[in-house]
Amino acid sequence: MNDLETAPGMDAGQPAREDLSPWFLTLDDLSGPLAWPDFFGNTGPVELDIGCGRGLFLFNTSQEHPERNYLGLEIDYKEGRRGAKRLKKVARPNARVLGCDARRALAEFLPQASVAAVHVYFPDPWWKAKHHKRRLFTAEFTQLVFDVLQPGGELHGWTDVFDYWELMTGHIREHGGFTERAAPDEREAQHHMDYHTSFERKKRLAGWPIYRGRWQKTV
Numbered sequence: 001m002n003d004l005e006t007a008p009g010m011d012a013g014q015p016a017r018e019d020l021s022p023w024f025l026t027l028d029d030l031s032g033p034l035a036w037p038d039f040f041g042n043t044g045p046v047e048l049d050i051g052c053g054r055g056l057f058l059f060n061t062s063q064e065h066p067e068r069n070y071l072g073l074e075i076d077y078k079e080g081r082r083g084a085k086r087l088k089k090v091a092r093p094n095a096r097v098l099g100c101d102a103r104r105a106l107a108e109f110l111p112q113a114s115v116a117a118v119h120v121y122f123p124d125p126w127w128k129a130k131h132h133k134r135r136l137f138t139a140e141f142t143q144l145v146f147d148v149l150q151p152g153g154e155l156h157g158w159t160d161v162f163d164y165w166e167l168m169t170g171h172i173r174e175h176g177g178f179t180e181r182a183a184p185d186e187r188e189a190q191h192h193m194d195y196h197t198s199f200e201r202k203k204r205l206a207g208w209p210i211y212r213g214r215w216q217k218t219v
């Protein structure tokens, strides 16, 4: 093969992208709805991180809780792959990133009533009124989260945007299937990686207040 030729699947002029499977997969890599024991190779509880970004929460939490499994859902493949690369580097067995629109994954690929917790940290605020319709948290999204949670499963939602906090808590209250529980207090970070997520670090270092919520699926 000369310099101008490319291997199958490689874009001309582009370096081959590192194969990050199984740490980074897309919906096209799945043959259909997931079965968690096959996906993670164990029967431990599963938690979702919706909009996981570059995966700080996935990385730290999967290390702290090797008995649990963590799946990040991220629509921005570049960010998702960054997180997956760090997981691959340490061969982390219990954390994966799925490149996808989380709403589609929840509706079509994830088994109902199957996950122990759903985490939604710092969803994009879409500040301009004309963009509000792009916001992730809607009544439909709240229902999808409810459907995927096991009875007693938990929803964690954090944001630095008060307007978004009101939107999120409003949908959760109106849904009626969740009970509010005590959210964790802020604790001092011991080092640069000792934050819940990258956005939490960014916002706290900039002095923004963080609104933290925890709800349990009760019906």
Ligand SMILES: C[S@@+](CC[C@H](N)C(=O)[O-])C[C@H]1O[C@@H](n2cnc3c(N)ncnc32)[C@H](O)[C@@H]1O
Pocket: 050, 051, 052, 053, 054, 073, 074, 075, 076, 079, 100, 101, 102, 103, 120, 121, 122, 123, 124, 136, 197, 198, 199, 200
């Ligand atoms: C503000 S960032 C927060 C990232 C991370 N949770 C954190 O706290 O550092 C919001 C993330 O949600 C992702 N996102 C937005 N809509 C999404 C969707 N429909 N499905 C999956 N990810 C989505 C964005 O690509 C972005 O990475």
